[in-house]
Amino acid sequence: MKIKAIALNTFKEAIRDRILYLLLFFAAVCIIFSRLLALLTVGDRIKIIKDVGLTSLSLFGALMAILMGTGLVFKEIDKKTIYTIVSKPIHRYQFLLGKFFGLVLTLFIMLLLMSFIFLALVFFHTFTIEWEMFVAILFIFFELCLITSVALLFSCFSTPILSSIFSLAFYLIGHTAWGLETLIKKIPPSFGKTMAQALYHFLPDLENFNFKTEIVQNLDIPSEAFLYSVLYGIFYTLFVLIIAIVIFRKRDFI
């Protein structure tokens, strides 16, 4: 109940942020721009629309999560609104979870709006509702939840600018860490290989949530892959949230 109250207040506050609408506008422009790009391309035009559209959802969703998430806790401390909240009979973890769910709700609504534009564009080309698209969007949502938890973690001890840089780095590393796997295969057994393997397991692999290529190309995806991605998303998000709670519990609000 207390978490719900904080989440709803966070949602009310977040949907008033102009950055959100600016990003929504650019996401819509990019999705519509995919139509123009498709006209200039030789080959299956609808695949270009789907590919650019889904990438736009992921990228702008991530930007929303980072830009909003990094300010979430910092703003409360900076403006001192947290004083009257923490002094009430509420645990600090409840406050943090309320903030997390509030932003996740905001991102869900934003993703819904972006998806509506994207799916409408696809529908005008194919005149069919492509249900596989919903699967790709669902996993984009899982990815956004994880990025939100990371942004929230940085927001607990750093300024919004630094937190945004750290979270953006997390996003970029998360989408390129698979390169390490190739590197590990190529280097001979050595200390370097062990280090690379350790790093590979420590770094996030956000490509686990990326089913765009398979869905756009109509490739078969084994159900274990979906299950693995769901579990990976849940456990990684929980892990990051627990670290955030541990840091936040010990923090002095000066």
Added chain:
Amino acid sequence: MATVLKIENLHKSFKLGFLLKKKKILRGISLSVEQGEVFGYLGPNGAGKTTTIKCILGLIFPEEGNIEIFGHPHLSPKAKEKTGFLPENPYFYDHLTASEFLDYYSQLFLIKKEEKEKKIKSLLRLVDLERSADLQLRKFSRGMLQRIGMAQALLNDPSLVFLDEPLGGLDPLGRKEIRDIIVRLRDEGKTVFLSSHILQDIEMICNRVAIIVNGEIINQGALHDLISEKILFTEITLSGVGEKELEGMGEYFSGHGDRTLLKVFKEENVAKVLQLVQSSKGKVHSLIPRTETLEDLFVEIVKQG
């Protein structure tokens, strides 16, 4: 009377600057507050008043010391359920209206819906913001913010209320309104912990005070024990008597027009001055005996500190 707040040997320091140099803010604070009293917590800026309140309410963690509220550890939900808090220069969610704001905070206390509506209405009436119930907090003046802050502090009908500089930055009317609410809380039997440096107000409404300087409590006790009731001097404003005639009676200051202000230190001289005025057919405009004030005591303590 039962002790509602007990603080023992509270220590706190902060790491400041680039080199994270440790600065001691609280150096062994110990005090207790009894039920039903308005307890004044006085000190100059930077003395550690707000830090003490933040330690009590769990906003910061003391390095050493023990805090109990109603016999419970200060961070326990049981202790927090019985306390209310108005911070210094309060800032709230400015996108909410006054009633939305109180509704949000009442959910943190799990107040039931029917009770909630009644409570919000009565609190808005108490702080005289009924007509601004649907106004966003961003449009509130400083005084109005202070009053809505007071309302949120009273949402759970607390037995112990912490007010951090509630009178700071308010105009005389705003100060009176907040003072009246504090007096009302006292009359209702609630305990108020009031941190301030506006001494006249403290003197008017507090039963007991503690004076903190450089993180240490220098003096604490009942106001009437701390301040001597002995008359220090008498200020007499008079006219129609010459300067020479008043010589030796006290310190002489010329006032506006023909008025003269005389500071008489010896009590027997007061009667002599009055006789003099009568014989010279002059006029006494005012006669004020000055006892020691909290301000005198405060200034003396701070200077020593």
